[in-house]
Amino acid sequence: xxxxxxxxxxxxxxxxxxxxxxxxxxxxxxxxxxxxxxxxxxxxxxxxxxxxxxxxxxxxxxxxxxxxxxxxxxxxxxxxxxxxxxxxxxxxxxxxxxxxxxxxxxxxxxxxxxxxxxxxxxxxxxxxxxxxxxxxxxxxxxxxxxxxxxxxxxxxxxxxxxxxxxxxxxxxxxxxxxxxxxxxxxxxxxxxxxxxxxxxxxxxxxxxxxxxxxxxxxxxxxxxxxxx
Ligand SMILES: C[S@@+](CC[C@H](N)C(=O)[O-])C[C@H]1O[C@@H](n2cnc3c(N)ncnc32)[C@H](O)[C@@H]1O
Numbered sequence: 001x002x003x004x005x006x007x008x009x010x011x012x013x014x015x016x017x018x019x020x021x022x023x024x025x026x027x028x029x030x031x032x033x034x035x036x037x038x039x040x041x042x043x044x045x046x047x048x049x050x051x052x053x054x055x056x057x058x059x060x061x062x063x064x065x066x067x068x069x070x071x072x073x074x075x076x077x078x079x080x081x082x083x084x085x086x087x088x089x090x091x092x093x094x095x096x097x098x099x100x101x102x103x104x105x106x107x108x109x110x111x112x113x114x115x116x117x118x119x120x121x122x123x124x125x126x127x128x129x130x131x132x133x134x135x136x137x138x139x140x141x142x143x144x145x146x147x148x149x150x151x152x153x154x155x156x157x158x159x160x161x162x163x164x165x166x167x168x169x170x171x172x173x174x175x176x177x178x179x180x181x182x183x184x185x186x187x188x189x190x191x192x193x194x195x196x197x198x199x200x201x202x203x204x205x206x207x208x209x210x211x212x213x214x215x216x217x218x219x220x221x222x223x224x225x226x227x228x
Pocket of ligand 1: 002142
């Protein structure tokens, strides 16, 4: 199972949502893509963080599409069921609000209001085909580090395509935006990798210039994956 946990790097996720919130409030459909979601703690964390800051009225518009190349999310994860061990580090008030005892001993279940927001789907980022093209927010953390430079550029290009104009993207702190793609995304903080999609003439030129987004390696896509 991939390494991940609930509320991992919540500082970046909170910054992302704080930046995105003013525009999300006016959207009838708030679609969020969590790419490389492992067995689900990150997308459920996003739903909980959103629930904390959104009114009932706005939160009902949220849909989180959680994807991973591995189908680590069996029916138990789709049902939001985790061993107690996995949630013990979550601050008590949050744990009380968003988890309840599950049928199985030693397990807890994410409450329906949060669980219903997250849909899991298998998807290979190196297919370079976004799962939709109208996301308000995309999160891809601790995945890109396993790709080579050319693949990373193309995957960043794909995230640009997957977002609505002005949409937001977050990666992990150590993931720098490749220089040729800096016209596609505006950084929103110096201490976190949180970006807003740009759509000016410069961004259009980069997005449509294949030389700026070198082709991914020739390894067949189905065989290329990380073992994070
Ligand atoms: C370390 S986990 C990151 C989980 C979560 N995003 C986090 O930051 O805690 C990396 C995940 O990336 C997934 N992954 C690796 N290569 C991928 C690919 N080509 N397409 C989609 N997901 C991939 C792995 O299966 C794994 O679940």
